[in-house]
Amino acid sequence: MRRISRLAAVFAALTFAAAPVLADTTQEVVNKAPNGLALTPPMGWNSWNKFACDVNEQTVRATADAMVASGMRDAGYQYVVIDDCWHGPRDANGFITADAQKFPSGIKALADYVHSRGLKFGIYSDAGRLTCGGRPGSQGHEYQDALTYARWGVDYLKYDWCSTGDRNAKEAYAVMADALRQSGRPIVFSMCEWGTAKPWLWAKNTGNLWRTTGDIWDSFATKDKAHDWAHPVTDIVDLNEPLWSYAGPGHWNDPDMLEVGNGGMTPAEYRSHFSLWAMMAAPLIAGNDIAHMDASTRSILLNGDVIAVDQDTLGIQGHRVVKDGTSEVWTKPLANGAVAVLLFNRGEQPATISATAQQLSVPLTRRTRMRDLWGHRDVRLRNAAISAMVEAHGVAMFRLDPAGTAR
DSSP, rough: OOOHHHHHHHHTTTTTTTTTGGGHHHHHHHHHHOOSOOOOOEEESSHHHHHHHHTOOHHEEEEEHHHHHTTTHTTTOOOOEESSSSSSOTTTSSEEEOOOOOOOOOOOHHHHHHHHHTOOEEEESSSSSBBBBBBBOOOHHHHHHHHHHHTTTOOOEEEEEEEEEEEOOOHHHHHHHHHHHHHTSSEEEEEEEETTTTTTTTTTTTTSSOOOSSSSSSSOOOOOTOOTTEEOOHHHHHHHHHGGGOOOOOOOEEEEOOOOOOOSHHHHHHHHHHHHHHHHOOEEOSOOOGGOOOOHHHHHHHHHHHHHTOTTOOOOEEEEEEEEEEEEEEEEGGGGOEEEEEEEEEESSOEEEEEEEHHSOOOOOOTTTETTTTEEEEEEEETTTTEEEEEOOOOEEEETTTTTTOO
């Protein structure tokens, strides 16, 4: 705490122009070793998809309580993240404050409460002058804000890309990455510039995850005609899937937060959404009202077999290996020689989808153990192939252990 206080006194006097001078150059940040965080894709909850700017401390406390009571914390969901619109004005020294009406107890007290529930706390800012919701952004205040977050007990920062003018994304994210490194606290860095600057090519040691697309839309395949930045699940999948080789422990492709439970899709479509995110080693950041979710939503978000695929320590993003019209086969290598297989039906009618050992690049023998991850049961492998009748817009998902060993 003394170190943070001493640095705070220095940084309080910084001007907008002087702040970037203290940063390492962009290339120096890129060349630094990873921060050692997010060795598996982060799991948690974010306020935006359900609550947008209608967020307050009561909602966040209730969500933290519900994550514990529902079993989500024990299933691996760690982070409780406040998205946009928590900000108040900056004080006379330029330090950010919280909206006093929405967060009367302050962010530090809220973070302490989240921590007391055995969870971690996240917050949101923007690389521009203003956030997407019109609140103060971090441009020119990166080091002050990082120090403030550290003093509050922040564990995760989502960093957006509104009101950035002609800023260079690589430079802007490098400045905040450096500020977080110097804050004295380990903070997961979630970069949200929508993939426009292709961060997968340069951000491996800058951020722990980076958005690869525009915002998700709570729809399976129907586009939002009013907003060209919003994408249904299938569009996001097609944009994110080709980037599979860039993901790995500590640096993940992020196809945006989950919409499971928000009402725009059927249970089958939400199962597909959750399964595809797990196959793509995506962060599993719930975006629903956890305190009031129904049994169907809970059964999806708490499917431990599917979560285990996402959280596999090998850290390889799965990808599509077969596409035949609206039928697809995906694979994801897992630790200890296991493989996850997804049969995905984009079509409007049920379809039988099959995959051979050659297509899966894995031996299928009598010793192979196969588990149905939505049926929660072991199933028999027949004719050295996998085959299932898959409902419309649905999936069948399996874990194969060629040596027959248990998970």
